[in-house]
Amino acid sequence: MKKFPEDFVWGASTSAYQIEGAYNADGKGPSIWDVFTSIPGKTNNGETGQVSGSHYHKFKEDVALMKEIGIKAYRFSISWSRVMPTGKGEVNKKGIQFYSNLIDELLDAGITPWGTLFHWDLPLALQLENDGWIGADISDYFAAYADVCFEHFGGRVKNWITLNEPWVAAILGYGLGHFAPGRTSNSEPYLAGHNQILAHARAVDVYRKKYAHQGGQIGMANNCDWREPLTDSPQDKAAAQRALEFFLGWFADPVYFGDYPAVMRERLGERLPEFTPEEKELVKGSVDYFGLNHYTTMYAAEATGAASKQAAESNAGLTEDQDVELSVDENWKRTTMNWAVAPWGCRKMLEWIDERYGHPEIYLTENGSSWDDWKVNGKVADPGRIDFYRSYLEECHKAIGQGIKLKGYFAWSLMDNFEWALGYSKRFGLIHIDYQTLERTLKDSAYWYAEVIRQNGV
Ligand code: GAL
Numbered sequence: 001m002k003k004f005p006e007d008f009v010w011g012a013s014t015s016a017y018q019i020e021g022a023y024n025a026d027g028k029g030p031s032i033w034d035v036f037t038s039i040p041g042k043t044n045n046g047e048t049g050q051v052s053g054s055h056y057h058k059f060k061e062d063v064a065l066m067k068e069i070g071i072k073a074y075r076f077s078i079s080w081s082r083v084m085p086t087g088k089g090e091v092n093k094k095g096i097q098f099y100s101n102l103i104d105e106l107l108d109a110g111i112t113p114w115g116t117l118f119h120w121d122l123p124l125a126l127q128l129e130n131d132g133w134i135g136a137d138i139s140d141y142f143a144a145y146a147d148v149c150f151e152h153f154g155g156r157v158k159n160w161i162t163l164n165e166p167w168v169a170a171i172l173g174y175g176l177g178h179f180a181p182g183r184t185s186n187s188e189p190y191l192a193g194h195n196q197i198l199a200h201a202r203a204v205d206v207y208r209k210k211y212a213h214q215g216g217q218i219g220m221a222n223n224c225d226w227r228e229p230l231t232d233s234p235q236d237k238a239a240a241q242r243a244l245e246f247f248l249g250w251f252a253d254p255v256y257f258g259d260y261p262a263v264m265r266e267r268l269g270e271r272l273p274e275f276t277p278e279e280k281e282l283v284k285g286s287v288d289y290f291g292l293n294h295y296t297t298m299y300a301a302e303a304t305g306a307a308s309k310q311a312a313e314s315n316a317g318l319t320e321d322q323d324v325e326l327s328v329d330e331n332w333k334r335t336t337m338n339w340a341v342a343p344w345g346c347r348k349m350l351e352w353i354d355e356r357y358g359h360p361e362i363y364l365t366e367n368g369s370s371w372d373d374w375k376v377n378g379k380v381a382d383p384g385r386i387d388f389y390r391s392y393l394e395e396c397h398k399a400i401g402q403g404i405k406l407k408g409y410f411a412w413s414l415m416d417n418f419e420w421a422l423g424y425s426k427r428f429g430l431i432h433i434d435y436q437t438l439e440r441t442l443k444d445s446a447y448w449y450a451e452v453i454r455q456n457g458v
Helices: 032-036 055-069 093-108 124-130 138-153 166-175 188-210 234-257 262-271 277-283 309-313 343-356 383-401 420-425 444-455
Strands: 009-013 073-077 112-118 159-164 217-223 226-229 290-293 297-302 324-327 362-367 406-412 431-434 439-442
Touching (some): 032 124, 055 093, 055 444, 112 138, 159 188, 166 234, 188 217, 188 234, 217 234, 234 262, 234 324, 234 343, 297 343, 343 383, 383 406
Parallel strands (some): 290 362
Antiparallel strands (some): 297 324, 431 439
């Protein structure tokens, strides 16, 4: 068995809109996802997160299941419009109470809470009145909301993530339009990204200036798939590097170095906003650790013609800006998301981060896979998920052996949930949810993960 360090954080993740349901309960305001899902054609079968797994009502049962699995840390997100119904001003006491109860329940169960402030469910009022992430004042509103969260929860929550995957909110929300707010543009994503970086930095500034005495750590969770050069040619190697800089460097370079990757500036020109000298100061050094969400790997090659349609529709970003042709090996196993299972890519991704950003502490804040599964005689067999977790954790173990400071791993996801535009058709959970009865059942992968945690290794 490959043992992990004693203090390795074994966790699982979820996000508010994907699991809570109770979309209008107890004074919660609408978010952009509440409205986006009501537009015909935006989600699979018109499905929404209105009820979902009803975690809002069943959180005690869910914490008991976490305890049964033995996870040491739980990463959840706070719904901004549950806490502040219009995104600014008035605070909803019942919303605060919900998260407060959840945090207490976790601590009672010996589980460390990790709070994400924003996992895509922007208050609708901020979208309508202030243009969401492309509005000029959004970072002020975010900092004020973060302040409310630190004030109420920071005494008990010592691990914070400001933003989940700003890349997705920018590219899928403002570029390709697949996610809320559903806009399409080739310049708005870069403005939405820019304002998210500033919002992150302002929230961190509030945390460090006002709440240092709480003694916690704060960072962001960026997503990146590995890009392997298709061939040894200098062109393909450069294409893979460029793809990684457009994907992860876009958000990580500013917070580590104070500015965007040079290749983005060269290719995007005026479409990429500039930081003022004061903003650079604020942004640089604004994370205490590196949070990474990682799922898959693709080959990258210098684009020979127009970037392929397939690449444009996959996790490729605005491919015309990068001139990168993406592909996968037909022999690679694929999940039901059609994502390739390539665990070695996870290790290479960690190596790239370690080298580029000066050996930071890294947490894998999400890693996991979707497979079809269903209950048979009260049991849920999901061998594909177990194989996936085992093979990715083995590569994580190798990375730690190489001296990379990987400090923790959060399985995505604790439970089956609303998979955004794909609705309930994709199952990522360690816990199976029967959406008719809302009954929960631990899957085989949950028992397997429980054993890994108990023995502290794979
Ligand atoms: C991430 C996201 C999660 C979940 C997961 C699987 O990008 O943060 O909310 O949907 O992907 O698709």
